[in-house]
Amino acid sequence: MHDLICRAQQGLHLSPAKKASGPDGTEAVKKILGSASASAIAVGVAELRNRGYGTGHGPAGPRSGLSSRHAHLAANAAVTWCELILETLTDPRAPWRGTPSS
Template sequence: MEKLTDPSGILAELERVSRTIADDPAAAIGSAKQLIEATAKTVLRERGIAFDEHTKVPALVKQVQKALHLDASSVTPGPDGTDAVKKILGGVASIAVGVAELRNRGYGTGHGQASAPSNLGIRHAQLAANAAITWCQLMLDTLGDPAAPWKKTAIATQTQGPRPAVAP
């Protein structure tokens, strides 16, 4: 995270998750969703990719994973030659979206509820927090990896320069 231009949004949400996880599971779940949003927006900003501040988490997750060439539908088989990595990338996208859905269904802060959610415990907050951290860590690790596929594509585009127009 030390190479990010401004990691303050991510750090604020990480701190909020850890501070609330034991005493306020709903706040931890809300903060876990916000951690995913903060990480997604930071990655897009670092890549110089425009985004709408009001984009919903599923679309942000998809946009970021495509920007980093981690979209399960477009990656080639993994280092073992199988689709295992593709399955993991699809799963990690699903857990990020699942955190947002949990929060949006009234188990996290951010939407006023007429009744407090029942059966919400520390284990649910830990699940949401760990899921969010897993997704965020993968995005940040890939953003900073000098051998990441998105960097190879970006370097190739920069070195090739603009293509000359072809006469009809």
């Protein structure tokens, strides 16, 4: 999953390490992209799921320790990244398209 996420961000010029034009290339945007790292979000969500807090590979008994605020944190972080990717994919002026269209 990590490799797929990295390839998606690099392909859309959303990798914090990649030089992008316009606002996407500013230090401020790069800081936000770095802190909202999709691979970190995916790993965190997977760990919650697989370590007994979710309904994945955990025990069959009741879950404890996490509350709805933790679920909201995980879900909203994932939604934020997915929205960024989808909006960048459809943006006619996004840097990955090469020259901006009018």
